[in-house]
Amino acid sequence: MFDRIKNLFRKAGAELGMVNSLTKIIDHPKINVEQSEYDRIAKSLQYLKAVLMMLNTTTVSMS
Structure with missing residues (x-):
């Protein structure tokens, strides 16, 4: 459950441009794994x- 919330915030940050680069493939907002x-x-x-x-x-x- 905690991982889902953490992933949600990380992906939202990437979509808003707060994150300039991806460290893992799952950091991409379109990857839902x-x-x-x-x-x-x-x-x-x-x-x-x-x-x-x-x-x-x-x-x-x-x-």
């Missing part, structure tokens, strides 16, 4: 990259 969802996506992406590297290593070793 909470930080926890962004973190979950980043964690999943990191996991999938590790799995892909393992598969590539296994495929190269078997050739």
Whole structure:
């Protein structure tokens, strides 16, 4: 709940021009994603990259 309120104020500040640059993609006023969802996506992406590297290593070793 607190994150939603914080995001609301941050996005409102960006729309009013109070913030000159974005530090994260979710700072953009048109991006309506909470930080926890962004973190979950980043964690999943990191996991999938590790799995892909393992598969590539296994495929190269078997050739």
